[in-house]
Amino acid sequence: MAQEEVNKAIAGEYSLGFEIDIEQDTVPPGLNEDVIKFISAKKDEPEWMLELRLKAYRKWLEMEEPTWGKVEYEPIDYQAISYFSAPKKGPESLDEVDPKILEAYEKLGIPLEEQKQLQGIAVDAVVDSVSVKTTYTEELKKHGIIFCSISEAIRDYPELIKKYMFSVVPMTDNFFAALNSAVFTDGTFVYIPKGVRCPMELSTYFRINALNTGQFERTLIVADEGSYVSYNEGCSAPMRDENQLHAAVVELIAMKDAEIKYSTIQNWYPGDEEGKGGIYNFVTKRGICEGENSKISWTQVETGSSITWKYPSCVLKGDNSVGEFYSVAVTTLAQQADTGTKMIHLGKNTSSTIISKGISAMKGQNTYRGLVKIGANAHGARNFSECDSLLIGSECGAHTFPYLESKDNIGQVEHEATTTKISDEQLFYLRQRGINEEDAVSMIVHGFCKEVFSQLPMEYAVEARALLNLTLEGSVG
Amino acid sequence: MSKVLEIKNLKAKIGDKEILKGLNLNLEEGKVHAIMGPNGAGKSTLSKAIVGHYDVEVTDGEIIYKGKNIVDEEPEERALEGIFLSFQNPVEIPGVNNAYFLRTAVNARRKHLGLPELNAAEFLREMRAKVEELGMKKELINRSLNEGFSGGEKKRNEILQMMMLQPDVVILDEIDSGLDIDALRAVSEGINKSKDGKRSFLVITHYSRILDYIKPDYIHVLKDGKIVKTAGPELVAQLEKEGYGSFEEN
């Protein structure tokens, strides 16, 4: 069965009636208080959580969708989205999956088991709004680490959730964060106790599976005093003709002497050359360095989505705390990305580093938007920003909007920005040494991204490189 | 004597301007050919035409390499077949590790020749030995390709690549420009060691200095887009004395 037919088969189920029945796995498109009650009931949530959701929903109704991003898209009909979907039964075997998708997986070196998961064949996989399969839970328990779905956390660790959820990204922070707060269906919760160094990389593979389903996950990571954790998220989604909305919220909290390293490889479906289909990736990610000497580091490799609107940020509250943002954003086909970071310096001697690498090819539009804010008490604050853009071809674009707000004269802020084209001379040099054009482009692009890739855990760096090659395939010449 | 490269009546343009105007040149296997000529004569254009540089449009004539006209071949095909150009101004490529780049190039060539690829250890051993021979700073191996290299370091790096890639025809475009005497000696030694009786060299220069180190078998004078004189090494002395003025087109 071709992917299209699979889609059709899945789509067919939506016409099966409009009553919200707690037994069913998908709510019909549309958003109202009943839908939110349904989600909360489905998740077996305590009453206080439902109240918070409804509060967020009522606020959201009064809010306006932001329009300041340098992205263009048709208005989103929020009543046409379905806000809950349990996993669908996927194809029976890989034979039924579109060979084009399999070919892409092949090139990425994704193991067969994982390919099956990505296609929804293994039912216990990470699919849609239902909880992440959390491996290693037992091992982690020994260290007192909590690593579970956010729904479980709401049920099992209400005190932690009440204390920290919405503490970094308030429910009314922005339009998409408010929407997420009302309808989030799953995500991850991590708690690392005092003095514990998490013994393994934590990772989650989110995906959007069912047609027409918005993905609204919510992640909360709390690193208590003196602890360390490295968390990785990977995202991919199969091809669809329709645009799908993905509005996630991630909150990080690092206490005194704690460090959180958060890495993302985002490969949602980018749409086609005309911009048809693809994911709208409107994400709010923010961390707070609550205690002294704490550190939060965001690393992102963004190759997918038709539109990306995302600014992983750090609030540097503790004295001597450190914020980092390393980003590679690739826009090819007709993709648009408006991404960057905010570094809010509040504590003394806080420092932040921003390394942003934007790559545009074909008709891709890439915007860096960053804010460095130095508060009145942030004596000795330092920031270094480097924003480089690489253009491949002549139809693409790169834009840089760095903002600086400083209430303290002692702060030290450095900003460097470059825009380069892959020069014909560079390409020719490599080709004269016998390296074919495609490999030559890939070599130059990887060289350009090196500082960011070196921040990723080893196996993710390998995946990121493969992904970059795949993304840029055919975008040259 | 077998000819490895035959250039016949080559006409080539850069933009709208005709630079090579019916140039004829034969390169013999295992020999060192020097091309001398005034600035702007078309020396670099000739080297670019041979390696298929995008600036140069060949409008007429043939470049026969190993019996085949290569005028329409892609640059990488020509390179894999064994034509190497040491650039007059090697370009810098940030973030691309020098050793990684060179191993990729060497293995592409080896693959083309049906030889097994070199693993990282084998490659590094060979590369380090050559780096030493050339008196290059070891740290240059792990720097970004040509980035921040001095003029002399760039030229040494070109010769290093040549020694590792083992081409059949080596074109050296002003390898001597910007080199101090020590660098010139080191580079020349590297070139001389690469002479094996089969490999041919085309040494492009407008100073005779380097020809004291790399003994040419033939001297060709390129003027106004044509080879106007071909002679033995004795011609160098005459050029030194009289300059290029006395050579009229023949």
Ligand SMILES: Nc1ncnc2c1ncn2[C@@H]1O[C@H](COP(=O)(O)OP(=O)(O)O)[C@@H](O)[C@H]1O
């Ligand atoms: N990219 C270019 N665009 C326009 N003219 C060029 C270009 N490159 C070379 N030329 C011209 O072609 C002629 C020959 O140049 P070149 O082959 O570099 O000479 P040489 O190497 O002998 O000094 C010169 O007149 C030079 O100005």
Ligand SMILES: [Mg+2]
């Ligand atoms: Mg020249």
